[in-house]
Amino acid sequence: DAGVIQSPRHEVTEMGQEVTLRCKPISGHNSLFWYRQTMMRGLELLIYFNNNVPIDDSGMPEDRFSAKMPNASFSTLKIQPSEPRDSAVYFCASSWGVPLHFGNGTRLTVT
Amino acid sequence: AQKITQTQPGMFVQEKEAVTLDCTYDTSDQSYGLFWYKQPSSGEMIFLIYQGSYDEQNATEGRYSLNFQKARKSANLVISASQLGDSAMYFCAMGPYNQGGKLIFGQGTELSVKP
Numbered sequence: 484d485a486g487v488i489q490s491p492r493h494e495v496t497e498m499g500q501e502v503t504l505r506c507k508p509i510s511g512h513n514s515l516f517w518y519r520q521t522m523m524r525g526l527e528l529l530i531y532f533n534n535n536v537p538i539d540d541s542g543m544p545e546d547r548f549s550a551k552m553p554n555a556s557f558s559t560l561k562i563q564p565s566e567p568r569d570s571a572v573y574f575c576a577s578s579w580g581v582p583l584h585f586g587n588g589t590r591l592t593v594t
Numbered sequence: 595a596q597k598i599t600q601t602q603p604g605m606f607v608q609e610k611e612a613v614t615l616d617c618t619y620d621t622s623d624q625s626y627g628l629f630w631y632k633q634p635s636s637g638e639m640i641f642l643i644y645q646g647s648y649d650e651q652n653a654t655e656g657r658y659s660l661n662f663q664k665a666r667k668s669a670n671l672v673i674s675a676s677q678l679g680d681s682a683m684y685f686c687a688m689g690p691y692n693q694g695g696k697l698i699f700g701q702g703t704e705l706s707v708k709p
Contacts, residue, residue: 516695526685526699539696574639578694582629585639 485509487586489575495592501563504589506575507556516583517550517560518574526574532558565593596621598686600700607676608708614661615671615703617686623647625691628669630660633683633702642684645669646691673705681707 488507496502508515516531530540532552540550547566552558562569570593576585597620607613619628630642645653645660653660661670673680683704687697 514693514695525701526687526697528696528698531695572637576639576695581627581644581692581694582641583689583694583697584641585631587638590637 487575487577487584489573489586489589491589492587493590493592495594496565497594498566499564500593501561502565502569502591502593504560504573504575504591506558506560506586508558508575508577509579509584510556512577512579512584513555514578515552515558516576516578517558518576518585520572520574520588521570529560562591565591567593569593596623596626596688596698598688598698598700600686600703602703603701604704604706606706606708607673607680609678610675612672612674613676613705615673615684615686615705617669617671617700619667619669619686619688621667621688627689627691627693628660628662629687629689629697630658630669630671631685631687631699632680633685635682639685643671648691676707678707678709681705 490505517529520526529542530550535552550560572588574588599618626647628645632640643655643658645662657674659672683702685702686700689697
């Protein structure tokens with residue numbers, strides 16, 4: 484079975500540019516999560532969706548961050564405009580019950 | 595508020611020996627789940643084991659077992675017969691009971707297995 488698929492694996496961009504991260508959850512999973520991992524803050528939840536509906540976006544750091552889930556098989560996390568402090572690994576994860584399955588992550592570098 | 599504490603930033607273990615990674619948690623909820631994930635140097639997050647707060651038996655998955663002590667609020671991971679491939683970061687996490695998401699993670703323990 485295909486796992487959670489994220490693209491791109493690596494993204495390097497300049498400050499001020501728009502960045503879009505993409506995620507395809509595991510088929511049949513009804514919950515989707517976006518996490519961010521940094522050395523300073525560890526793994527933190529940004530937002531999660533249940534049945535394509537955003538349930539909790541309290542972890543989204545600023546209005547520069549937005550996430551959508553237009554259908555059960557696709558989600559995006561957008562940063563506009565990007566800043567150097569957004570550099571991190573962004574994980575998408577999905578679940579139906581236990582456990583949570585993670586994608587391989589997108590390593591974002593903002594210069 | 596919920597909190598996960600992993601007090602061992604790094605640990606070493608000899609190949610084929612057992613090792614225990616510590617995890618304590620804080621919550622006022624009666625219903626919760628405890629998870630362990632492995633993150634090798636390649637970066638992916640691999641689910642290892644889950645324990646629900648109502649589960650009386652300690653969870654086991656192959657060489658992994660979770661030593662769940664509810665009164666002490668601890669959920670230590672025991673890896674038996676360590677292998678070189680076990681070298682990785684290990685994260686303890688807490689979330690809703692029988693649900694996979696909305697996890698709060700500890701800071702992690704880096705395990706190094708010596709040949």
